[in-house]
Amino acid sequence: MKRFPLKVKRILKRFKMKTLILISHPKLADSATQEFLKTAGKSQANVDFEYIDDLYKGTKIDVIQQQRQLTKYSRIIFQFPMYWYSSPASLKQYMDDVFTRKFVVADHLLRNKELGIVVTLGDAEAEFQAGGGEHFTISELLRPFEAFANKAGMTYLKPFVVNQFGYLEEDQKELLLVNYLQYVSAVMPLNLDNREKWLVDRLTKMKQEKSEADQQKLNLIIGSIEAQQDQIDDLKVNIKMIRDQEE
Amino acid sequence: MKRFPLKVKRILKRFKMKTLILISHPKLADSATQEFLKTAGKSQANVDFEYIDDLYKGTKIDVIQQQRQLTKYSRIIFQFPMYWYSSPASLKQYMDDVFTRKFVVADHLLRNKELGIVVTLGDAEAEFQAGGGEHFTISELLRPFEAFANKAGMTYLKPFVVNQFGYLEEDQKELLLVNYLQYVSAVMPLNLDNREKWLVDRLTKMKQEKSEADQQKLNLIIGSIEAQQDQIDDLKVNIKMIRDQEE
Numbered sequence: 448m449k450r451f452p453l454k455v456k457r458i459l460k461r462f463k464m465k466t467l468i469l470i471s472h473p474k475l476a477d478s479a480t481q482e483f484l485k486t487a488g489k490s491q492a493n494v495d496f497e498y499i500d501d502l503y504k505g506t507k508i509d510v511i512q513q514q515r516q517l518t519k520y521s522r523i524i525f526q527f528p529m530y531w532y533s534s535p536a537s538l539k540q541y542m543d544d545v546f547t548r549k550f551v552v553a554d555h556l557l558r559n560k561e562l563g564i565v566v567t568l569g570d571a572e573a574e575f576q577a578g579g580g581e582h583f584t585i586s587e588l589l590r591p592f593e594a595f596a597n598k599a600g601m602t603y604l605k606p607f608v609v610n611q612f613g614y615l616e617e618d619q620k621e622l623l624l625v626n627y628l629q630y631v632s633a634v635m636p637l638n639l640d641n642r643e644k645w646l647v648d649r650l651t652k653m654k655q656e657k658s659e660a661d662q663q664k665l666n667l668i669i670g671s672i673e674a675q676q677d678q679i680d681d682l683k684v685n686i687k688m689i690r691d692q693e694e
Numbered sequence: 695m696k697r698f699p700l701k702v703k704r705i706l707k708r709f710k711m712k713t714l715i716l717i718s719h720p721k722l723a724d725s726a727t728q729e730f731l732k733t734a735g736k737s738q739a740n741v742d743f744e745y746i747d748d749l750y751k752g753t754k755i756d757v758i759q760q761q762r763q764l765t766k767y768s769r770i771i772f773q774f775p776m777y778w779y780s781s782p783a784s785l786k787q788y789m790d791d792v793f794t795r796k797f798v799v800a801d802h803l804l805r806n807k808e809l810g811i812v813v814t815l816g817d818a819e820a821e822f823q824a825g826g827g828e829h830f831t832i833s834e835l836l837r838p839f840e841a842f843a844n845k846a847g848m849t850y851l852k853p854f855v856v857n858q859f860g861y862l863e864e865d866q867k868e869l870l871l872v873n874y875l876q877y878v879s880a881v882m883p884l885n886l887d888n889r890e891k892w893l894v895d896r897l898t899k900m901k902q903e904k905s906e907a908d909q910q911k912l913n914l915i916i917g918s919i920e921a922q923q924d925q926i927d928d929l930k931v932n933i934k935m936i937r938d939q940e941e
Contacts, residue, residue: 595779
């Protein structure tokens with residue numbers, strides 16, 4: 448990027464993939480789940496956090512400043528524990544205050560951004576279906592957020608559901624960690640291709656801070672992932688050829 | 695009721711049909727719709743109002759007092775303008791604060807009550823469907839309230855939708871008024887029987903405050919409604935007999 452003047456660099460930086468996670472949680476300090484996700488997310492460049500409940504402590508919220516901040520990100524994530532089948536009131540207050548009709552509908556300032564939802568459940572996810580104790584699916588209960596994304600011209604991402612975090616084993620937590628980091632910072636949709644690109648990208652960045660011996664090991668790992676990806680690509684081409692012949 | 699001692703009368707009174715309308719509206723004073731509904735509702739005995747936004751001005755909300763109040767009513771109505779496909783934040787704050795897990799789930803203190811929703815729309819109701827500009831139906835968007843009613847063991851009433859009040863003609867407003875009053879105070883479901891019983895009840899009460907000449911006129915009206923009802927009942931019996939013979 449050295450060949451660009453500073454101004455162009457600034458413009459390019461604005462359009463880079465960046466994620467803002469808006470956290471709504473009235474009892475954040477008591478939440479092991481949020482602590483876990485926060486620690487995970489903090490390790491990512493290009494991922495910023497905003498604590499909505501803090502914004503409402505004391506002075507009035509600065510709507511213009513919040514709107515300006517939102518425009519800088521390509522992915523916006525609402526992260527909250529499910530309270531009475533919706534977000535806690537603080538996220539709704541933020542939406543009512545910051546998402547003015549002018550900002551969202553007239554000026555279209557959220558258009559083409561992605562809207563993700565990270566929702567943590569105290570009850571078992573299996574109950575959220577027809578015939579289950581909660582009757583409705585998570586998708587149905589989150590319709591108001593989906594309708595908002597539609598209205599704003601945003602791409603609504605598949606909600607990321609954290610199911611009874613307290614009951615997870617250590618290896619399940621590790622898997623959750625990787626999935627969460629990909630949800631907040633990988634290119635969507637989260638198919639095998641995009642997950643692998645994300646992994647290679649992270650490993651490449653990690654390499655820079657390591658000793659030469661470790662760098663060589665990481666090179667081997669990256670090489671083997673990329674070789675696997677090449678094989679998968681070859682197989683896909685073969686399958687496509689067979690399918691085309693069948694038709 | 696004269697033959698019951700005072701204590702029994704008090705207990706009986708508690709179980710009489712009574713409605714509490716919880717209004718969530720951050721700009722209540724500017725709303726012609728809410729002003730209209732408020733004036734209408736105030737005319738009804740057994741219907742009380744609570745303005746949630748007022749509860750949050752100044753001091754902290756008294757959760758115990760609110761919970762005690764709620765137990766006195768057989769029908770609870772959430773009344774609000776739709777803000778981003780849900781209620782304004784103040785109703786959600788009230789739910790998060792007052793509807794504690796102990797109150798709702800452990801002690802079941804809302805069980806067997808009715809939960810009604812009166813929602814006012816700025817956009818045309820026709821857009822709220824598959825293929826319409828808003829994609830989802832009102833029923834779908836209000837799922838979180840329905841899920842709450844299920845959890846609390848309440849009977850969820852068909853939501854009462856007020857569609858673009860500002861565009862209504864005078865006669866449409868009169869019809870809205872009667873439908874609204876029945877929604878808040880008639881026995882459910884709102885079939886012809888219950889609507890007529892409600893009307894006769896209202897006319898009978900009205901009679902007490904009128905001159906003798908007016909009372910006679912009202913008696914004629916009430917008599918003719920009741921005669922019609924008798925005819926309808928006879929017809930229903932006949933239809934049932936015919937159907938039974940067919941089987």
